[in-house]
Amino acid sequence: MAGDLRGWRVSVLGGAVFAVCMTGTTLPTPLYPLYQEKFHFSELTVTVVYAMYAVGVIGVLLLAGNASDAVGRRPVLLWGLGCAAASGVCFLSATGLGWLYAGRLLSGFSAGLFTGAATAYVMESAPPGGASRATFVATAVNMGGLGCGPLLAGVLAQYAARPLYLPFAVHLALVACSVAVVLWLPEAVEERRPLRTVRPQRPGVPPRVRPVFGPAATASFVGFALLGLFTSVSPAFLAQSLDVTDHAVSGAVVALAFFASTGGQLAVGPIGVRRSLPLGCAGLLAGLAALAGALYRDLLALVVLSAAVGGFGQGLAFRGALSAVGGASPADRRAAVISSLFVVAYGGISVPVIGVGLLTEPMGLEGAGLVFIACMAALVVAAAGYLLRRPVTVGT
Incomplete structure (x- = not known):
């Protein structure tokens, strides 16, 4: 019984870190009109800035989507949190359009790293017989985190000061807490291999x-x-x-x-x-x-x-x-x-x-x-x- 409780605690904490990462990927959504007003760019530019996220995700999935199978889940989660933090710093430092492109690309890197590693970690950490509930946790925190991003940023932008800064400062604080959680969590991969053994995945049907x-x-x-x-x-x-x-x-x-x-x-x-x-x-x-x-x-x-x-x-x-x-x-x-x-x-x-x-x-x-x-x-x-x-x- 105690082992089951510990397993669920680890699984849920891994899910919470997953949610924090995904929250950062949609954080800029309600802020785009403010960026347009500040930097004077068109709707086309908004869509290109947004699409840089997909470029980052696809690139990581193809080049390093299976990295956590080799080096372990925790290192990849930490890399993903590092990219999420770097993305937040880009938005906090934004003095021009280039910062937004970089922030969205790094956000895509973080999501690409987390998509496979965090999902696997949540499911592997669940106690025996808990696969179905662990799948529920992984699903809920992924899409729920994506939903929390615009909600958090929208509320802070509307009702708090410095709308282009506070949402990212809050998220950086959550990322810092997530790093501490990941450092405490146990590793789920028992047999690890060097990073050099990771090979790009070629899509195929x-x-x-x-x-x-x-x-x-x-x-x-x-x-x-x-x-x-x-x-x-x-x-x-x-x-x-x-x-x-x-x-x-x-x-x-x-x-x-x-x-x-x-x-x-x-x-x-x-x-x-x-x-x-x-x-x-x-x-x-x-x-x-x-x-x-x-x-x-x-x-x-x-x-x-x-x-x-x-x-x-x-x-x-x-x-x-x-x-x-x-x-x-x-x-x-x-x-x-x-x-x-x-x-x-x-x-x-x-x-x-x-x-x-x-x-x-x-x-x-x-x-x-x-x-x-x-x-x-x-x-x-x-x-x-x-x-x-x-x-x-x-x-x-």
Whole structure:
């Protein structure tokens, strides 16, 4: 019994550190309008600054995504916290656009390092028989941490002094506490190897997995693109089109999308993987439709509905995609296939959002958003249609 309690204490503390790291990755979201006002840059620049995060995540996943299997979980967690701290220092020191690019890139490095290492640590530290609850902890702290970032920054920016400094100072304090926690936590990897043995992971999809991978990756791409749109340009839309200049409100709307995603991921258990992918696609389509209505009619209620429904659909689709792709992959290729899925998903965070930024000047934010919605809706309808014709079978 005492061993179980210690195991859960270690697992939950590892999850708390995970949440702190992920909180930092979305911290700047409600602050982008303030940076625009300070440094005088366009919506396109906002989307490029935001997309630097995806560049950092993808780079680390490909080059060092399996590093913690060799050198241990704790060193990689400490490297990730170091990148998170360096990112916060960049934002605190920002006197020009270059600091924002560097801060977002370092933030991506921290998330890339934590994605595999922290998830594995939380699950490995749980006592025997606790795999399901440990998966819940890992899922909740990942998406919950992403949701806490804009909420924390929005509240501090609205109700406290120095809105471009205090959120990052608070996060740096949390990172410092997290370093102390990681130094106390036990190592989960028993047989460690030198860092030089780590090799870049080459993404790959075996032929037998491709029928499952195609619709799963498409749904993941659309889901992450929707979250990317909320995290990059939704504060500008709320301010320009709806006259919502309250940073706490804009942060809460973005947070809702991530919290709803957590709910969607947790719903995969009772719903089942076979149904979660097509139902997730339906949720994404409903979220896109609500967002189109919000852009066309300038209604805050529809923005909130889009965040809730689209976020839930994203969580349902993405966890279903991970389960389906992982179950269909041969054991010796599973890591490479899952890495490929993450690369596609994080591509969804960056490429479509930059497209919105490019279209904003000639078409306006609403017009660019409607083009984005039409393209993403076409993709998700194609994926859903394929899944209805050829339902996913897990474990084949």
